[in-house]
Amino acid sequence: MEASQKDFETAMHQVKLLKKDPGNEVKLKLYALYKQASEGPCNAPKPGIFDLINKAKWDAWNALGSLPKETARQNYVDLVASLSSSESSSQRKPGADSKQSGYETLVVTSEDSITKIMFNRPNKKNAITTQMYHEIMHALDAAGKDDSAFAVFTGNGDYYCSGNDLNNFTNVLPDEVEEKAKHFAILLRNFVDCFINFPKPLIAVVNGPAVGISVTLLGLFDIVYASDRATFHTPFSHLGQSPEGCSSYMFPKIMGSAKAAEMLIFGKKLTAREAYTQGLVSEVFPDSTFQEEVWTRLKTYSQLPPNAMKISKQLIRNVEKEKLHAINSKESSILQDRWQSDECINAIMNFFSKKAKL
Ligand SMILES: CCCCCCCCCCC/C=C/C(=O)SCCNC(=O)CCNC(=O)[C@H](O)C(C)(C)COP(=O)(O)OP(=O)(O)OC[C@H]1O[C@@H](n2cnc3c(N)ncnc32)[C@H](O)[C@@H]1OP(=O)(O)O
Numbered sequence: 001m002e003a004s005q006k007d008f009e010t011a012m013h014q015v016k017l018l019k020k021d022p023g024n025e026v027k028l029k030l031y032a033l034y035k036q037a038s039e040g041p042c043n044a045p046k047p048g049i050f051d052l053i054n055k056a057k058w059d060a061w062n063a064l065g066s067l068p069k070e071t072a073r074q075n076y077v078d079l080v081a082s083l084s085s086s087e088s089s090s091q092r093k094p095g096a097d098s099k100q101s102g103y104e105t106l107v108v109t110s111e112d113s114i115t116k117i118m119f120n121r122p123n124k125k126n127a128i129t130t131q132m133y134h135e136i137m138h139a140l141d142a143a144g145k146d147d148s149a150f151a152v153f154t155g156n157g158d159y160y161c162s163g164n165d166l167n168n169f170t171n172v173l174p175d176e177v178e179e180k181a182k183h184f185a186i187l188l189r190n191f192v193d194c195f196i197n198f199p200k201p202l203i204a205v206v207n208g209p210a211v212g213i214s215v216t217l218l219g220l221f222d223i224v225y226a227s228d229r230a231t232f233h234t235p236f237s238h239l240g241q242s243p244e245g246c247s248s249y250m251f252p253k254i255m256g257s258a259k260a261a262e263m264l265i266f267g268k269k270l271t272a273r274e275a276y277t278q279g280l281v282s283e284v285f286p287d288s289t290f291q292e293e294v295w296t297r298l299k300t301y302s303q304l305p306p307n308a309m310k311i312s313k314q315l316i317r318n319v320e321k322e323k324l325h326a327i328n329s330k331e332s333s334i335l336q337d338r339w340q341s342d343e344c345i346n347a348i349m350n351f352f353s354k355k356a357k358l
Contacts, residue, residue, distance in 0.1 A: 002070060002073075002074055003070075003073050003074045003076075003077040003078075005073075007073075007077045008037060008073045008076060008077060010077075011076055011077045011080040011081070012034070012080075014080050014081075014084055015030065015080055015083075017084075018083060018084070018087060019087060020087055022083055024056075026079070026083070028056055028057060028060040029060065029079065030076065030079060030080070031057050031060060031061065032057075032060035032061040032063065032064050033064070033072045033073075033075050033076035033079065034076055035061045036061065036064045036067055036069065036072035037069050037070075037072040037073035037076050038069075040069055041064070041065065041066050041067075042058065042061040042062040042064070044058060044061075046058055046062075098110050098111045100139075100142075102138075103120075103135050103138075103139065104131065104135070105119070105120060105121055105129060105131050105132035105135050106118060106119060106120050106132065106135050106136065106139060107120045107156065108139050108142075108143075110146060110148055112299045112302050113147070113148050113149040113150075113302040113303070113306065114148055114149065114150060114151075114152055114298060114299070114302045115139075115142075115143040115146060115148040115150075115151045115152070116151075116152045116154065117136065117139045117140070117143065117151060117152065117153050117154075118153075118154050118155065118156050119132070119153070119154070119155045119156060119160070119161050119214075120156045121156075122155075122156045122157025122158070122159070123157075124162070124165065125157070125158075125159040125161070125162035125209075125211075126155045126156065126157065126159050126160065126161040126162060126214075127161070127162045127163065127164065127165035127166070127167075128161065128163065128164055128165055128213065128214070129165045129167070129168065130168055130187070132165075133187055133188075133191050136191065136194070137190065137191055137194045140194045140195070140198055141194065143198075143200070144197075144198055144199050144200060147306075148200070148302075148306075149200065149201070149301075149302045149303075149304070149306040149309055150200045150201035150202065150203060150301075150302065150306075150309065151198065151200060151201075151202055151203070152203045152204070152205055152298060153202075153203070153204050153205070153221075154204070154205040154206075154207055155206075155207050155208060157208070158208045158209075159207075159208045159209050159210075160204075160206045160207055160208050160209060160210040160214060160230060161210055161211065161214035162209070162211045162212070162214075163210075163211040163212020163213050163214055163215075164212055164213055166348055166351050166352070168184070169339070169345075169348045170348075170352070177339075177340050178340060180339075181336045181337075181339045181340050182336060184335075184336070184339065185332045185333060185335060185336035186332075188244060188332045188335065189328055189329055189332040192217070192220075192244065192245055192246065192328045192331075192332070193325065193328060195217055195220040195221075195245070196220060196246070196321060196324045196325060196328065197321075198220075199310060199313070199314060200306075200309070200310050200313060201222045201223065201309050201310070201313045202220070202221045202222050202223075202313075203221060203222065203223045203224070203225070203298065204218055204221045204223070204224045204225070205225050205294050205295075205298075206218075206224060206225065206226040206227065206230040206232075206272075206281070207227050207229075207230070207290065207291075208227060208229055208230055209229075209230060209231045209233065210230060210231070210232055210233070211233045211234075211235070212233075212234060212235070212236075213244055213245055215232045215233065215234050215245075215247075216234060216243060216244055216245030216246070216247035216250075216251070217245040218232075218280055218281075219245065219246060219247055219250030219251055219253075219254055219280070220245065220246060220250065220324070222313055222316070222317075223282045224275075224280060224281045224282050225281070225282060225283055225284075225285065225290075225294045226272040226275065226276070226281045226283075226284050226285070227272065227284075227285060227286075227287040227290040228271075228272050228273070228284050228285065228286055228287055228290075229272070229287040230271075230272040230275075230284075231269050231270065231271055231272070232263075232269065232270040232271075232272075232274075232275045232280065232281075233267065233269040233270075234247070234263050234264055234267060235267040236264060236265075236267065237265060237266065237267055238267050238347060239344060239347040239348070240338060240341055240342075240343030240344030240345070240346065240347045241335060241338050241339070241344055241347075242331070242334050242335060242338050243264045243331060244328075244331045244332065244335060245328075245331075246324050246327045246328055246331065247260075247264060248264065248327065248331055249323070249324070249327045250324075251263060251264055251280075254278070254279045254280055255278035255279050255280060256278075259278050272284045
């Protein structure tokens, strides 16, 4: 049914009740539709080029050409209805309805133009199970296509993430090891590829200790904020394994080969301050104010023009994309062999016999 004059008047009243400024672009659209609906095609003289505000209004109205009054009225009523409904949904309790369904190991929310992907196995220090690898890939794919400005990873509980869930190694029968190792190498390669390919700014909010692959991936993030309680640990040699997440290339590039070697070969654990000094972390915050300071800042950044941010991210990252894919492929194939080695199998058995807490 077409909008009536009464609907139009009600919409004009609703506009005045909007609590949030809808922004200049929307206000110009409202103005143009209002003028077209009430007076028809633009008939006012064109303002001078330095009369910027009136010229913008005139341009918006004039751009509607010969749009019929009834259509303009309908479009005006529809636009106001969408503004009112998005305002009332944004007034709902934060997080109440923004949580995306279909995830068991993550909490994925979209609010304030930010897609937040939270590791959600706090009792297991957010260790990454095979299900979680798949859910993260799915969440990244969706976040790359949704209307958020950027994606943020963080952890629920006291840990950011304790890396690969070592239970991924259990339940593998001796005659299945070769096949499983091949399968996991493909999974790992695809998983890391999702981070290399992610088109928007990618931010880590490292709320606590980070281990293994959750650390190496940080080299593929654009910004890393850390609580001063966070630590960064890549105990690959202890586990009979080798670096992944493109860290064999990104870490020496970020922190220099001497510092990267200490982390990736000897498993030196860094404090948040050390990680900051070495360029892995953008900024460190006191744990007591971490969440508040970081999210306030991210909300402000999320209001910047999203396409500009996306293009800048891609300019920074795309030069090395092919190289990173090749490195990822190499690291995954080396790990495929490592997982079948005695060094690795013994280290995993040690973890489960609780002989070797890292
Ligand atoms: C055949 C081929 C299969 C290949 C499969 C490979 C799949 C892809 C691999 C990609 C490459 C990734 C590499 C890495 O990430 S290497 C790093 C791996 N992570 C670790 O080695 C950390 C192990 N955990 C610990 O050392 C400690 O738990 C930790 C220091 C993190 C915390 O110690 P704390 O004493 O504070 O707490 P608990 O140990 O009591 O932990 C609480 C419970 O959480 C469980 N937990 C924690 N981390 C892990 C983990 N990574 N894997 C599995 N389980 C984990 C821990 O066991 C406790 O559980 P319970 O309460 O049930 O005992």
